[in-house]
Amino acid sequence: MELITRILLTIHVASGTVALICAFIAISVKKGRKVHNLVGRIYFMAMMGVAVTAVPVAIIRPNAMLFLVALFSSYMACVGWRFGRQSRLKTETKPIVEWAMVVVAVVMVGYGLFSVITGTPMGWVVVAFGGIGLQFAITDLRVAKIKLDFANRMAAHLQHMLGGTIATVTAVLVQQVVTRMEPGNPWAVAVWLAPTVVITPMIAVWSRKVLTTKKAKLFG
Numbered sequence: 369m370e371l372i373t374r375i376l377l378t379i380h381v382a383s384g385t386v387a388l389i390c391a392f393i394a395i396s397v398k399k400g401r402k403v404h405n406l407v408g409r410i411y412f413m414a415m416m417g418v419a420v421t422a423v424p425v426a427i428i429r430p431n432a433m434l435f436l437v438a439l440f441s442s443y444m445a446c447v448g449w450r451f452g453r454q455s456r457l458k459t460e461t462k463p464i465v466e467w468a469m470v471v472v473a474v475v476m477v478g479y480g481l482f483s484v485i486t487g488t489p490m491g492w493v494v495v496a497f498g499g500i501g502l503q504f505a506i507t508d509l510r511v512a513k514i515k516l517d518f519a520n521r522m523a524a525h526l527q528h529m530l531g532g533t534i535a536t537v538t539a540v541l542v543q544q545v546v547t548r549m550e551p552g553n554p555w556a557v558a559v560w561l562a563p564t565v566v567i568t569p570m571i572a573v574w575s576r577k578v579l580t581t582k583k584a585k586l587f588g
Contacts (some may be wrong), residue, residue, distance in 0.1 A: 373428050376421050383417030384536055391533040415445035433494055436476045440501045441535030443469045448528025451521055463512040466505050473502035493560040519582045523575040530571045537563040
């Protein structure tokens with residue numbers, strides 16, 4: 369069992385690392401180019417690897433917070449990848465993952481509040497991610513059958529992809545930083561929320577620029 373656990377953890381960490389590398393490459397290169405599309409596909413597959421391995425790892429080594437965050441990030445990557453495909457304008461997709469995310473988000477909020485009530489301040493982090501996930505899922509359900517124009521589709525694409533990146537960066541920081549802190553350290557919550565606080569404004573600025581200029585460039 370220990371060997372299986374090590375293998376799963378290795379795949380989980382490797383998938384998360386590949387996803388982060390691909391995310392930064394995708395942000396850096398011109399949208400629509402073969403390189404961007406390639407790293408986007410690899411990012412999507414890596415995030416699915418994170419999600420698939422998170423389930424058995426969470427059972428073997430219980431960590432509900434990281435498990436729920438992994439589901440959140442995988443949803444963001446999945447729907448973001450779908451928005452990025454040109455075929456998204458031509459076909460309708462049954463909103464199965466959107467409804468699944470609604471359920472997961474409600475569970476996250478409930479679990480987070482329960483954790484806070486029982487004396488675990490870190491529960492607020494799960495509440496925050498659950499609230500964000502619920503907002504995205506509800507919005508995605510509303511546009512599931514709408515043929516979005518290029519600007520709105522690209523805005524939705526980058527919002528979801530960068531949202532998934534926030535969760536992945538968070539998981540890395542938690543594993544590498546929070547686990548080395550003393551139990552009850554108040555700075556642990558700050559580490560959890562730092563990626564959200566830093567990257568979210570960039571997402572807002574970039575989305576507004578895409579909707580205004582009809583171009584997917586962050587600079588220029």
